[in-house]
Structure formats: structure tokens, C-alpha cells
Amino acid sequence: MVKLLKDEVTDVRAYATEALGKIGSPEAIISMTQALMDKHWYVRQATTRVLTNLELQNTIPVLSQALLDPNPNIRRGAAESLGIIGTRAKDAIPDLVEALKDPASSVRIAAAKALEKIQRAKD
Numbered sequence: 001m002v003k004l005l006k007d008e009v010t011d012v013r014a015y016a017t018e019a020l021g022k023i024g025s026p027e028a029i030i031s032m033t034q035a036l037m038d039k040h041w042y043v044r045q046a047t048t049r050v051l052t053n054l055e056l057q058n059t060i061p062v063l064s065q066a067l068l069d070p071n072p073n074i075r076r077g078a079a080e081s082l083g084i085i086g087t088r089a090k091d092a093i094p095d096l097v098e099a100l101k102d103p104a105s106s107v108r109i110a111a112a113k114a115l116e117k118i119q120r121a122k123d
Contacts, residue, residue, distance in 0.1 A: 002031045005038075013038060014046040021050030026058065033062050041071045048074060052081035060085070064095040067111075072104035079107060083114030090118055 001023070004016035017035045020028040035047040048066050051059040063085075066078035079099055082089040096118075099111035 002027075005031055005035050010040045010042055013040070013043045017043060017046045017050055021054055024054055029054070029058055029062065033065075036062060036066055036069070041074060044069060044071065044074045045077055048077045048081050052084050060089050060092050063089070064092045067095050067099050067107075072102070072107055075099065075102060075104065075107045076110045079110035079114045083110070083117040086117055089114070093118060
């Protein structure tokens, strides 16, 4: 399955990410870290969605890394994902605070909402 992350067809790489997410093993998560660096935004977006669904603690650093993606849609999706994860994403708070300075308003809004959800879940 990991080999499919290097397939030349974008959809194949995206579906491979989703399949690895269903496996949910630590090795699969490491592979998805590589998928966050894919040249196509669609694969990176699929990866952030899958990592959100896993809701494992070791996905938090990977989603935090996605806050630095060149594509604002990926950054927004990563912030939204961290908000969905809630209080377990508390280690991402510094990265989300930094995302409040993002040039894209959609990312700033998503980061603010994520911070609110993480804080609300802590209370």
C-alpha cells in the first residue's frame, strides 16, 4: 500500500492515503507524513482529512506541520482538523497561534475557531 503513495496518478495516491488511514498503524502514519509533502494539493488535503479521522495523538505534529503548507486550503484544513480533535490537540496551540498571522483570512479564521474548540474542550 505504501508503494501506491508514489504512484504517478494523483487519485491513486489520495486513495492510498485513505486506505492507510483505515489501517491506522504507526507505520501508516509515518507514510502519511510523506503524503503531506505530495506535489498535488488533493493528496495533501486527503491526508489531513484521514489524519483527523484517526484522532491519534501522534497525528497532532503531522497536522501542525500541515499548517505550513504552501496551499492555503491545506493550511485551513489542518487548522480545522486540529479543532475537531479538540483538547488532545493542545500541543498544537503554539502553531495555531502562529497561524493567526497567516496571509489567508480563511486560515486565520480556522485557526481562531480551532483554538476556541481546544480551549472549550479543556474547560
